[in-house]
Amino acid sequence: MLKKERQAYILHNINLHNRLLVGDLSIEIKVSEDTIRRDLQELSDHGKLIKVHGGALSKSFHNSFNSASIYSIESKKIIAQKAASIIKDGMFVHTTGGTTIIEMAKALPESLHATFITGSVPAAFEYMLHPNIEIILIGDKLSKTSQITVGGSAISSIKDIRADLCILGINAFDLQHGLTDNDWDIVQVKKAMIESSEKLVLLTISEKLNTSQRIRICETKEVDILITELAPTSDILTQFIKEGIEVL
Amino acid sequence: MLKKERQAYILHNINLHNRLLVGDLSIEIKVSEDTIRRDLQELSDHGKLIKVHGGALSKSFHNSFNSASIYSIESKKIIAQKAASIIKDGMFVHTTGGTTIIEMAKALPESLHATFITGSVPAAFEYMLHPNIEIILIGDKLSKTSQITVGGSAISSIKDIRADLCILGINAFDLQHGLTDNDWDIVQVKKAMIESSEKLVLLTISEKLNTSQRIRICETKEVDILITELAPTSDILTQFIKEGIEVL
């Protein structure tokens, strides 16, 4: 049994029974207790479970100290944290499915009661792990490159749902060209999402700012909030603030 | 064996068994372990699999331990193989998203060109890993317990698509009560899938045969093909053959 498999088995087990004993597990999968302990240590370091004397406990029991924010050095995690903070109970939120959005989904607090609308399979997967989030899946033909549904049916479904926020992980944004992308189908979907939402929120790492691509999604003035890994006081961001965009 | 062939072989293998060991594979296809490692590195770089110490794991690995207990997983793989064999190029196939279906998705040959229609997030995930499969995702409210979309909109979308096969992973089936289940929403979805397909195929481990639950999905005579882990000559299956069901 490979180490990763063993750890997956441990996680599965602990999510099922909420607790486990080192001794039991050692016999069950025929490795020394030391190895189990080391696995538990590692999983605990990654915040997947709580290690205690004699075994481990599921995180869902003791989730008071959610380690998510402690370790978030990485840009996307910073963005995710900021984005998660603007979503309030009861909101309806349109989202796409880029890596930044996935990070955001992971960063959502367990207490949040909200409804997410998405055509992205990996995003739906993340949302499903949260206890209090309702998910509306947008159906249509699934684009394999982007792992999101695209097409007329998807667009009309999106337009049926009036949301509070539209949170987009983006590819390119500058003042002159506005929000742009390079995939026609995705652009159509994003346009529909923007249309049927009150506020438009962009998530992006700063290096995508001041770049542009071929197809326009919307103009600069339609953007309400811009979230990057940088502090709002950062030089690159002042131009956007001048245009009336709220920068977090 | 050429590099491309070898890598294709590796991918096929890993999608089938979820895991592989460098040593095993080295012996199996008679190249050095270094070569295997380099292949795995490359495939890992392209996101086709997850490389770990000692071997590699399938990308869909995190689902593999989730609900299937180890003992029935072998049965499900046998079922998956048989099911995969009845799907031909060009077919449209309605599927649900149980563990058996997931196994089937993993067992589909890379060469298969077909279109799968599903409201299941994990199933969609699996289908996405295959190069030649088109996916139509059924949208609606996502049920967290079953990880599948349910509701009126899902049902009407399903009815819009006339398929060749409807492949259901099932909960209970006996001659007297027919096909039954215990979740109202899921039953409605399955009914719609059956209605809009030419043939109805059931996948199940044999222990679910001759059991029944509260809500009827369809009658015995509507079932075309039954697939279990047992040989078609097995005693338990003769009763179904007598009813005119094709048993694989």
Place this chain on the structure above:
DNA sequence: TAATTAATTGCGGTTTTATGCAATATTAAA
């Protein structure tokens, strides 16, 4: 086609990782 270039592969030596064992320290329960 021949010659050159690039890619692929296997091998030896080195480094890293995984794991078990034993000695010691810590914890928790009687």
Place this chain on the structure above:
DNA sequence: TTTAATATTGCATAAAACCGCAATTAATTA
């Protein structure tokens, strides 16, 4: 407090991964 169970630590060993190199093979170009 005493005692039995559990953790920690350092160490040994085997397996696996990595690195550079040379031999081979495939692809490109003259």
